Amino acid sequence: MLEQRNLEPCIERSFEIIGKRWTGLIIYVLSSGPKRFSEIHKMIPDLSKRMLTERIKELEEHGIVVRYVIAERPIRTEYLLSKKGVALGNILGPIKDWANSYMQ
Template identity: 75%
Template sequence: MDEQRDIGPKIEKSFELIGKRWTGLIIYVLMSGPKRFSEIHSMIPDLSKRMLTERMKELEDNDMVVRHVSAERPVRIEYLLTKKGTELGKILGPISQWAESWIKE
């Protein structure tokens, strides 16, 4: 990139959101389809329930995730990505491929 660009507020806000710990991983997990809270938590075991609750609320507030409550008994609550969240999730696939190649365990 030869030209210097001014980083606008939209770019700054997007990096702030996805740069928060666990956010990208939660979106990555939801790319495979709707999940219950407990399923997300079991797929990311180092993530505390408190922090998962906080991140899910942030993702909902930013229209990236929808909390769907079923009318059946017992009540079933699932989280799924919105179109906005899915579009972001699409760029996380190449990041995971990069990680497989370059990150050491």
């Protein structure tokens, strides 16, 4: 019989964050480089603007995404992965290979 183990709180919290709908796709899209809000929305068209705003704010709060304001005329805002976000993106990257092999 297998011994029952409780998950470590940090593991459980990590899956709570990345397991939310759209979060993985947002991280995947940003793994190719900084994007403006509209660019992210175009790449994930089924994601509503309201939900995109909510998920980006959550990812910012967790230090995964950084909001970067470019002070030119017109003022632009871009989103990019932090160091922590890049590390997470590297872990999520192999999902593309799995999807191409098994989700066709």
